[in-house]
Amino acid sequence: MALGETEIPTLAAWAGGPERFRALFDAFYAAVPDHPVLAPVFAGMNPRHAEHVAAFVTEVFGGPKAYTEAGGSHAAMIGHHLGRHLTEEQRRAWVSLMLDTADAVGLPADPEFRAAFVGYLEWGTRLAVINSAPGVEAPTDDPPMPVWGWGPPGGPWLG
Ligand code: HEM
Structure with missing residues (x-):
């Protein structure tokens, strides 16, 4: 059966589920202390940081809602970047470093997945920088968790 005749997987499912994102962020934050630019940014990092960011991204990509079920929210995530002046x-x-790590842990390399993945990285990191700027305050409302999909390609590479 062609994929078009069945359900389109979420980005999280296509990538390999929560375990794959956990492997991605574990490897990423394991490399951070040796990175000349990133080491000082994460010097005081929460020991469960990789786990929390993996849960957040898995949920954004349509996977299990472990981040919000543990009490997290988009507002909470924004709050972690306030005042950091990134x-x-x-x-x-x-x-x-995230793109290098994605290759190292074998995240799907098909053009469709990587286009969606890079689109999210660009969006999410630019928001983190904006939210970290001097004078930016915590959101007063409760913004919904972002939801990221396949975008214009509409589904994974079928060969
Ligand atoms: C898609 C992009 C990003 C996502 C999804 C994200 C997500 C998160 C989340 C969920 C937390 C809270 C972690 C926890 O509860 O332990 C966090 C904290 C943090 N983020 Fe980000 N982040 C992103 C980009 C960035 C970037 C680009 C930087 C800096 C270059 C950054 C620096 C930090 C720092 C310094 C913390 C606090 C770490 C700690 O003290 O534990 N983030 N981020």
């Missing part, structure tokens, strides 16, 4: 150099370094 720079474009740091954002670029984060994205670049």
